[in-house]
Amino acid sequence: MTTIPDSMRVSVLHAPTDIRIEERPVPTPRPDEVLVQVASVGVCGSDVHYYEHGRIGDFVVNDPLILGHEPSGRIVAVGADVPSERIGQRVSLEPGVPCRHCSQCRRGAYNLCPDIVFFATPPVDGAFSEYVALAADFAYPVPDSMSDDAAALIEPLSVGVWANRKAGTAAGSRLLVTGAGPVGLLVMQVAKAMGAAEVVVSDVDPDRLALARQLGATAVLDPREASPAESGIEVDAFVDCSGAAPAVATGIPVVRGGGAVVLVGMGGEEMTLPISLVQTRELSLTGTFRYANTWPAAIALAANGDVDLDSLVTGHVDLEHAEDSLAPDGAAKHVKIVVRPNGLA
Amino acid sequence: MTTIPDSMRVSVLHAPTDIRIEERPVPTPRPDEVLVQVASVGVCGSDVHYYEHGRIGDFVVNDPLILGHEPSGRIVAVGADVPSERIGQRVSLEPGVPCRHCSQCRRGAYNLCPDIVFFATPPVDGAFSEYVALAADFAYPVPDSMSDDAAALIEPLSVGVWANRKAGTAAGSRLLVTGAGPVGLLVMQVAKAMGAAEVVVSDVDPDRLALARQLGATAVLDPREASPAESGIEVDAFVDCSGAAPAVATGIPVVRGGGAVVLVGMGGEEMTLPISLVQTRELSLTGTFRYANTWPAAIALAANGDVDLDSLVTGHVDLEHAEDSLAPDGAAKHVKIVVRPNGLA
Amino acid sequence: MTTIPDSMRVSVLHAPTDIRIEERPVPTPRPDEVLVQVASVGVCGSDVHYYEHGRIGDFVVNDPLILGHEPSGRIVAVGADVPSERIGQRVSLEPGVPCRHCSQCRRGAYNLCPDIVFFATPPVDGAFSEYVALAADFAYPVPDSMSDDAAALIEPLSVGVWANRKAGTAAGSRLLVTGAGPVGLLVMQVAKAMGAAEVVVSDVDPDRLALARQLGATAVLDPREASPAESGIEVDAFVDCSGAAPAVATGIPVVRGGGAVVLVGMGGEEMTLPISLVQTRELSLTGTFRYANTWPAAIALAANGDVDLDSLVTGHVDLEHAEDSLAPDGAAKHVKIVVRPNGLA
């Protein structure tokens, strides 16, 4: 069994572009928690945004903050109420633990819990850290065949599962996905895994479109060459993963009557929409905010090979070089960078 | 049995504000149709709009058009495939007959049928006419206890039923309804009839707010005095019946996470929305376009006394004076005017 | 503020028909709990069954058990994590607190939690007791206008709300409810409050049928005179509240294609069903097990006067006479008896 040290190294954001390696006490798991030695942590656009700007909307980094909310690892200790058999399990971590008492939690929409404690969201620390403690039911065992990186990327895959649930994706569905970053590519892969007939991916970056094709998109689209409408497509659901107003405005007109519009990418506070189309076609427009009850499905999709997570990882850094993964010029050339808090090994 | 004449009087819109009484042949019902002697026709805001402007969006009155799409009457003849027992039935007419063959029709969303034939929508004539022919399954018997006016107003009541279905109204629901015209008042009444706990109605007209209260609203709101947010309400669903952008923008922030936003009132082509709220709260935003499969429920609500339709009628005119009901200054002082093509009786 | 004594009187079932009044320590609320001085407790058929037989299916009264799971009362103390403002609130208690961690809890189906702690279900004590402690979020404030008895009967009313949710009751629905006991009468009342067009209640007891009529049933039926099919009805949903195999078997044939069958009444382990009807009509058959997320809606329905709870109460007893409410001959002549642990007052 692993010997657990008293202190650990963490990567702390003090101010925009000011990241420091520090020493912190290793947390003691509460009765319903597990202590996890972190293996891999995916770097997300929101981590990059906090690093650059020190805030995302109303969430402001006023105090030093540990980033990272896509972690995997191994359970090394358990709280009093958790079976000790869990020690040693390789796990993927769902990084937000809700209050479990409010009406949103009780109706199953725990992602909307106003008191959720979510990694790397001020003032809650994240996982760029050698160890983290988390509620035991939010640490999910993964099969041996799944890599640590893939176990970490169950988090963005969950975003893809959730978006497809909102989109009503089913066997035979036709989708438009705008934005071929990690989330868009995962939305597309999940749609295919759910039996979608057509998944058209739109982006302005030819490399990302090539990757989309390679991972299963049935068609790709550069909106500078032809808008979705000009491409002649009609879809049952449109999932925006770009957050760009023009992408949303040009995507909506190709959704069939009664279809779905799901806004995953975050843009500004307001957006101007072709609302009479939404009305006369009775489109259902919604957004996604994290996810709920997605981990088991996401793990199954990755374990079965229905979704390819490892191909999305284009770089690794250790904790000391986490900052490299956050600097925009470094991040831009990657699909997904993974931080390894306990070493690259 | 009624003797059916060869010709009938109709009220025809030739150009904006140019309405003429003309003589037309009485239609012969096709095999699957009934011929109805029209009793009452509610006047809708869209009729007023066509009268004033000669168009609504892409629908343009290029050729002479008979207005009126909220009719009731009595079956006086039937097509070859319709049982003759139906002759004599008092009926409420659902004024749009779909193609029955397209994918929208076949999945039950016939209101989204691209080939629907809908009364008083260019180039299809409406019901300001002594007689109309319609598919037999779109002419619904009403009980003797229901007035001709109420049977006509099953149409706007259906809009209210449909809006509440989209809103997910259920026992205990809390709603905000903006706009206390006939549709807003009916959305409110239906919500109450479905067991809603709270229905707050917002309007700037104190008379309409008073009527809202009288018909069952649990609270009313003048947005010039306090916005919904300032009023401290939180709702499960927000139904806009005003089409006004400020009403929509100030209504959305009081919807709880996971709640519904239903846009019934038509405004312009585009609308600027607080989209990050829609996303972070995962609100479901949609519109309504007419209705589908609502007549039986609407008739039951009116017949049971759960909804009061007769109180909405504030004036009657005969066919010769239909124009009075369409002139905006006349229309403005009314909640709902009813045209009686066969005389005021 | 109420002075809380150290000990309290409780009514304890030791063995079938062996009920004794005993003295127990008043419980100390845990951090997330409230302590409630019990006002009214409805007596349920399951209480009667435990009293007579000492078991219900696999649930066996091996150790002394306090019965009663339909309680109302007043908060007299709170745990460390509960705002002290709650002291003094009159509350209705939802009598089952789930684990909040399992997959059923997390998806919102907490009534299916295998570790739920439910009042008066061995080995968990119930509310025939002067005081009870319960999770604060399962104690719901009620308005002053609601009686203590009505606040207690929110529990069976919740059964009625849940059954109607399972039945898909909506505006215009037609239902058959078999069994006009308290639950059947409440299922009927909730259906009416949700806008049902027709609710036919079936029972063999003419007094109960008369009460059903008085409380709003649109028709009543004595199955010994005419089966549902012989009565010529067709319904969208059939809710059995009798648990009697013949009621179920004769109810199913009157459900329209695609309709719902909801089995609320518990009968034996097995039941023979007309399964080819279920198949060829694609009926959805399910049962109800308690309820989830029903209290707010139920309180609203009762507070708005949509459902009449007080009329169901036909007798009161104090704690010392709780046994009178459990003896079958006493219970049979009542619709609903209420126990008042702190005195009849």
Added chain:
Amino acid sequence: MTTIPDSMRVSVLHAPTDIRIEERPVPTPRPDEVLVQVASVGVCGSDVHYYEHGRIGDFVVNDPLILGHEPSGRIVAVGADVPSERIGQRVSLEPGVPCRHCSQCRRGAYNLCPDIVFFATPPVDGAFSEYVALAADFAYPVPDSMSDDAAALIEPLSVGVWANRKAGTAAGSRLLVTGAGPVGLLVMQVAKAMGAAEVVVSDVDPDRLALARQLGATAVLDPREASPAESGIEVDAFVDCSGAAPAVATGIPVVRGGGAVVLVGMGGEEMTLPISLVQTRELSLTGTFRYANTWPAAIALAANGDVDLDSLVTGHVDLEHAEDSLAPDGAAKHVKIVVRPNGLA
């Protein structure tokens, strides 16, 4: 263009085991119909049952009947309202055309239409015939890459799609499928194509279990060796494709709380079910009756290679030997036999 003859050969069932080849006039398509030269017709268990017994339940072969309801072919003529461009299309035929006017049709549940005209269901003739006429919207184009046999087997594949819709199959679902005949194998394949994590197939025939494995079942089960419960599985949905009461009774106990039970296989009129399990776990039990709105999805699944139809075909016969495909001893050794009314080609 094909020259259409005046008469055609058909295979007619006159009485149990009495099949004769006859000459009939080629039908003339009505205005909304197409005329199809039949290429392949799958033989279904119901065809075999009519051949042996002359009836299925209330459907009795009183007059000579043409069997076969799983046809594909090529459009050779069109009715007046159908675009002539459709001539030449290779099509899969959905073999039941509903009335389009009743409440079931109008709500999208056209499979429950009481007036549906369905191939090979007395008194409606089927497709063991050189030509058939059918409503144009029920003849779906298939891609060139799809074989005639696969185009025919879109019909049983639709049964599989429909069953999975009823089962609520989604990414990550776990299913038990009892009965590994063509329908069971297709239910399994569709579940896998929709992202199911686990699909356990149960049958007593080792060859069918081997085929199930080959086509993607994650596990197989011989119930004579171990019941589902003894196998230690838990599933989200259980789909019975056997119609056998013991299969249903032993399958239900492994369904998790809130899960689905879908009865596809037809057994007797009545069945004894473990009803208290259905109740206390709130299982949703339903059956399937044909399908609605499944063809586009089914064609997409087959065209994408998500489902393998050609591997199910184990034999072909021409029209003269159709009887060989219906004799039980011939049928038993096959998974799926295909009749080729226009020759084996």
